[in-house]
Amino acid sequence: MNFEFATAGRIIFGRGSIEQAAALAGSLGTRALVVTGDNPQRAAPLTERLSAAGMPWVAFPVVDEPSIEVARAGVQQVQQHGCDVVIGCGGGSALDTAKAVAALAANPGDPLDYLEVIGQALPLVNAPLPCIAIPTTAGTGSEVTRNAVLSSAEHGVKVSLRHPLMLPRIALIDPALMQSLPPAATAATGMDALTQNIEPYVSNAANPLTDAFCREGIQRAARSLRQAVAHGDDLHAREDMALAALLGGLALANAKLGAVHGFAGVLGGMFKAPHGDLCAALLAPVMQVNLAALAARAPQHPARPRYEEIARWLTGDEHAGAEDGLLWVRATAQRCGIRGLAAWGIPAAARDEVVAKAARASSMKGNPIVLTDAELHEALELAW
Numbered sequence: 001m002n003f004e005f006a007t008a009g010r011i012i013f014g015r016g017s018i019e020q021a022a023a024l025a026g027s028l029g030t031r032a033l034v035v036t037g038d039n040p041q042r043a044a045p046l047t048e049r050l051s052a053a054g055m056p057w058v059a060f061p062v063v064d065e066p067s068i069e070v071a072r073a074g075v076q077q078v079q080q081h082g083c084d085v086v087i088g089c090g091g092g093s094a095l096d097t098a099k100a101v102a103a104l105a106a107n108p109g110d111p112l113d114y115l116e117v118i119g120q121a122l123p124l125v126n127a128p129l130p131c132i133a134i135p136t137t138a139g140t141g142s143e144v145t146r147n148a149v150l151s152s153a154e155h156g157v158k159v160s161l162r163h164p165l166m167l168p169r170i171a172l173i174d175p176a177l178m179q180s181l182p183p184a185a186t187a188a189t190g191m192d193a194l195t196q197n198i199e200p201y202v203s204n205a206a207n208p209l210t211d212a213f214c215r216e217g218i219q220r221a222a223r224s225l226r227q228a229v230a231h232g233d234d235l236h237a238r239e240d241m242a243l244a245a246l247l248g249g250l251a252l253a254n255a256k257l258g259a260v261h262g263f264a265g266v267l268g269g270m271f272k273a274p275h276g277d278l279c280a281a282l283l284a285p286v287m288q289v290n291l292a293a294l295a296a297r298a299p300q301h302p303a304r305p306r307y308e309e310i311a312r313w314l315t316g317d318e319h320a321g322a323e324d325g326l327l328w329v330r331a332t333a334q335r336c337g338i339r340g341l342a343a344w345g346i347p348a349a350a351r352d353e354v355v356a357k358a359a360r361a362s363s364m365k366g367n368p369i370v371l372t373d374a375e376l377h378e379a380l381e382l383a384w
Helices: 017-028 040-052 068-081 092-105 183-202 208-230 235-252 259-270 275-297 303-315 322-335 348-358 373-383
Strands: 011-013 032-036 057-061 085-090 131-135 147-152 157-162 170-173
Touching (some): 011 017, 017 040, 017 131, 017 170, 032 040, 032 068, 032 092, 068 092, 068 147, 085 092, 147 259, 157 259, 170 235, 183 208, 183 235, 183 259, 183 275, 183 303, 208 303, 208 322, 259 275, 259 348, 275 303, 275 322, 303 322
Parallel strands (some): 011 170, 032 085
Antiparallel strands (some): 147 157
């Protein structure tokens, strides 16, 4: 048994923990670039505290999902304003952008020098600027991962800027920041968090440490995802989902993902569709295809009993089989208003290209079984 584990330098979790943000930022730098989502007002609990503490800050909103161009613009803001600490406060887009900007601002050259797949994938030369990650959604777990996903319009893909030094210096998770998240966003990000606990658990790189995180994360999502969508002001449900997202981030950063993310990365690069919504639409179809493939070609595969364990955690039924877990995921997606891929303007004619690209995606390498092109097509059709 061989594995390694790495995470953010410090994790702070709990209601009201945003009160510590200004002091933490002041311990790392003197002027902050605050990377937010498309609504900077959601970062007000942070920026108000920075201002009250007398710490200068510059806002850098990310309107869409992060791209190479956005990362370059963020680096220019750091250089123009002399920022020496980067704080991401928002969803996965804000956090990924913050991590990318912190890394690129401290290293020479262009993002393409360091990007995987479409770039040279060079290692970072210098440590990134200090980075604090403060999620306002319970989804990606980006606050504890070592990569930033950037899209390239030129190449029509999403790829990672990845290095162990990109783990944030501090991850600060305050579930109260998530109470105002609308139901649709809560559903999509919550399904993403669930996916990021399920995929590492059945991946071909699962290990005892990540298994423990996934087990806890799946059970918390099972009891609170639907509640958080229906009653966003329920702090207990928000706390469960914030922890599920954190645990999923810890797991995926130290194990692997699978076909859901293999597809989502490709689709997100080709079309303007949010990552969480893509994962939400794909989770049940990929589970269905994986279960059929395992039954047909690898009946003794260790992922099969793991899917049964997942089903028991999701349903609370100690006699549940893998199919029951699939039915729970499908019913939850329907109950939470998750839309299929067609709702995002993805044409059926693109399926061949999507399958070809997804088969080569890095996340696909973690899938418990290698899926055939026919099986990949089936998963896409089920997700439509």
